[in-house]
Amino acid sequence: xxxxxxxxxxxxxxxxxxxxxxxxxxxxxxxxxxxxxxxxxxxxxxxxxxxxxxxxxxxxxxxxxxxxxxxxxxxxxxxxxxxxxxxxxxxxxxxxxxxxxxxxxxxxxxxxxxxxxxxxxxxxxxxxxxxxxxxxxxxxxxxxxxxxxxxxxxxxxxxxxxxxxxxxxxxxxxxxxxxxxxxxxxxxxxxxxxxxxxxxxxxxxxxxxxxxxxxxxxxxxxxxxxxxxxxxxxxxxxxxxxxxxxxxxxxxxxxxxxxxxxxxxxxxxxxxxxxxxxxxxxxxxxxxxxxxxxxxxxxxxxxxxxxxxxxxxxxxxxxxxxxxxxxxxxxxxxxxxxxxxxxxxxxxxxxxxxxxxxxxxxxxxxxxxxxxxxxxxxxxxxxxxxxxxxxxxxxxxxxxxxxxxxxxxxxxxxxxxxxxxxxxxxxxxxxxxxxxxxxxxxxxxxxxxxxxxxxxxxxxxxxxxx
Numbered sequence: 001x002x003x004x005x006x007x008x009x010x011x012x013x014x015x016x017x018x019x020x021x022x023x024x025x026x027x028x029x030x031x032x033x034x035x036x037x038x039x040x041x042x043x044x045x046x047x048x049x050x051x052x053x054x055x056x057x058x059x060x061x062x063x064x065x066x067x068x069x070x071x072x073x074x075x076x077x078x079x080x081x082x083x084x085x086x087x088x089x090x091x092x093x094x095x096x097x098x099x100x101x102x103x104x105x106x107x108x109x110x111x112x113x114x115x116x117x118x119x120x121x122x123x124x125x126x127x128x129x130x131x132x133x134x135x136x137x138x139x140x141x142x143x144x145x146x147x148x149x150x151x152x153x154x155x156x157x158x159x160x161x162x163x164x165x166x167x168x169x170x171x172x173x174x175x176x177x178x179x180x181x182x183x184x185x186x187x188x189x190x191x192x193x194x195x196x197x198x199x200x201x202x203x204x205x206x207x208x209x210x211x212x213x214x215x216x217x218x219x220x221x222x223x224x225x226x227x228x229x230x231x232x233x234x235x236x237x238x239x240x241x242x243x244x245x246x247x248x249x250x251x252x253x254x255x256x257x258x259x260x261x262x263x264x265x266x267x268x269x270x271x272x273x274x275x276x277x278x279x280x281x282x283x284x285x286x287x288x289x290x291x292x293x294x295x296x297x298x299x300x301x302x303x304x305x306x307x308x309x310x311x312x313x314x315x316x317x318x319x320x321x322x323x324x325x326x327x328x329x330x331x332x333x334x335x336x337x338x339x340x341x342x343x344x345x346x347x348x349x350x351x352x353x354x355x356x357x358x359x360x361x362x363x364x365x366x367x368x369x370x371x372x373x374x375x376x377x378x379x380x381x382x383x384x385x386x387x388x389x390x391x392x393x394x395x396x397x398x399x400x401x402x403x404x405x406x407x408x409x410x411x412x413x414x415x416x417x418x419x420x421x422x423x424x425x426x427x428x429x430x431x432x433x434x435x436x437x438x439x440x441x442x443x444x445x446x447x448x449x450x451x452x453x454x455x456x457x458x459x460x461x462x463x464x465x466x
Contacts, residue, residue: 006032006178008454009164011150011220013037014046014212015053015126015440016424017184018133019094019447020454022101025140027455033142034176036166038149039215045130046186047396047425048440050210050250053126054119056437059107061095061120063088071435078234078431082405087438090445097448098122102132110437111255111312113358114277119437126440148174150219153181153227153420160418161227180419180454183409184447187397187425188218189238198235198399205295209241209393210250216396220426224401227420230412233428235399239439240286244316245296245391252316254388255282259358259376260301261347262390264293267330267339269347274375277361278313283434290392297390298333300344303382304356320386329385348379396439400428407450419457421450 008024010017013035021033037044056064064070071084095105104123109115122128134144147169154163154175163177188194190213195203208214225231244252258274262285271288275281289297323329330340350369356378366377401409401422408416424443 006034006176007458008033008180008182008451009176009178010035010182010184011164012046012184012186012424013044013130013134013144014048014184014186014424014443015129016443016447017182018130018137019444020182020184020423020451021137021142022133022140023448023451024454025137025142027452028458029140031455031458035137035142035144036148036150036164036176037144037146039146041146043211043215044134044144044146045127046212046215047210048126048212048443049130050212051126051440052121053129053440054110054121054437055091055095055105055441056435057091057095057120057441059120061092061105063091071438074433074435075431079429080232080405083403083429086405086449087442087445090448091441094441094445094448095120098129098444101136103128109312110279111253111315112277112279113255113308113310113313114279114360129440129444150185150223153223155227158418159228161420179457180421182447182450182454183220183224183401183420183422183426184424184443185220185426186213186216187400188221189216189394189397190214191217194218194221195394198397199238200236202290202295206238206240206290206392206394209243209395213394213396216425220422221400224409224420224422224426227417228411229409229417229420230402230414231399231428232402233398233400234431235397237287237398237430237432239283239395239398239430239434240290240392241282241395242286242289242390243393244318245389246318247316249317252318253314254299254316254390255313256301256305256310256388257285257299257390259305259356260299260380261343261373263298263300263335263340263343265296265335267335267343269343269371272371272374274373274377279436286392289390295391298335299388299390300329300340300380300385301387302380302385304378305358306386308356308358310358314388316388320388322384322386324383324385326385329387333387333389344380347373348381351377351379353379396425398428398430398434400426403427403429403446406453407446408453421453423447423450
């Protein structure tokens with residue numbers, strides 16, 4: 001298919017890329033589209049294929065009451081409000097569109113024990129999005145090329161993007177010429193070099209939380225930058241989660257750290273474990289495990305926690321380490337016995353006795369302890385004691401290409417680059433903290449926008465104003 005004129009080339013086979021291609025085929029039934037996917041068909045889908053894909057939406061698909069305010073607040077006003085508003089406006093129609101194509105949704109509880117209600121999610125998680133939309137693209141005449149890695153954007157003399165240069169699995173260079181190119185190739189969490197470049201010299205220590213993230217090596221970002229794109233999103237931050245350091249399973253989450261204490265490899269506390277509900281703190285706690293605890297820490301708790309049903313908050317395939325005394329637990333974890341005993345003794349002296357309620361912020365705080373613990377400060381004194389070794393896994397990066405509310409990639413002068421769109425993680429919109437349950441949703445919403453725009457461009461000359 002090298003040099004064969006196309007109407008649309010999509011780079012990436014996750015939620016954003018598939019939504020782009022499918023919406024394009026619906027809007028332009030005779031259109032010619034190719035999706036380029038670097039992995040095999042078996043491994044396709046990037047992060048989408050591995051996530052539960054919760055949506056911050058009500059059961060009918062309408063945005064949650066705090067949707068726009070939460071996104072604005074967590075970014076400290078840095079996320080483009082027009083993008084937030086467009087996402088909220090098109091969320092419900094996008095969920096309905098998924099249903100029309102065979103991706104059913106359901107309300108389900110999240111893995112946070114303090115969750116006040118369920119979130120909407122696809123039945124079968126993100127994998128169902130990948131499988132169903134891929135099949136629909138084939139049904140409508142689209143093509144997905146596997147084992148093909150995009151390398152560079154092809155531009156004409158005026159700077160408009162007119163195609164993609166790529167390498168196939170045999171090392172052959174191929175050119176895919178098209179009126180429109182949509183980058184949907186994920187972030188750069190799969191590139192040790194780019195993690196070091198943007199996060200600092202220890203960036204490479206961060207492993208992707210799921211196999212799909214390993215394929216997100218940042219070529220789309222670098223291609224866009226060479227084509228003159230501006231950047232957005234906070235490059236030194238990322239969405240990370242605390243996972244069991246012993247497990248090789250994808251997304252082996254440990255979300256019970258607020259109910260015990262979190263210590264580093266010196267057996268010292270380094271964070272307020274109970275500063276807020278875990279859905280509001282897990283990302284910053286994971287970041288600090290990487291940044292301040294040398295990428296290794298331990299959740300220490302007792303039977304006050306274990307009497308609760310914590311299965312949905314602990315997704316690891318490994319049982320916690322257990323011992324009848326803190327001293328024995330320290331030896332089991334290869335921690336300094338005296339240091340861990342001292343840490344637990346100091347914490348217990350500052351804590352308040354009483355029952356542990358894991359479902360609400362209880363306001364039970366330590367007294368005279370540094371760092372403090374603002375909630376759930378109950379003593380760790382009921383053996384057998386338990387511990388989970390935890391590390392920070394990276395889900396996706398925040399930094400990416402600057403886009404507008406139409407998913408068009410903007411140049412450093414602030415103008416749309418003709419022929420170039422970006423959707424999903426490669427479009428940098430997040431700053432400071434990730435507003436949970438928005439990532440897959442925004443990939444789908446802006447993928448549909450990009451697909452509609454690509455269909456519209458068929459009727460325009462390649463050099464017409466955007």
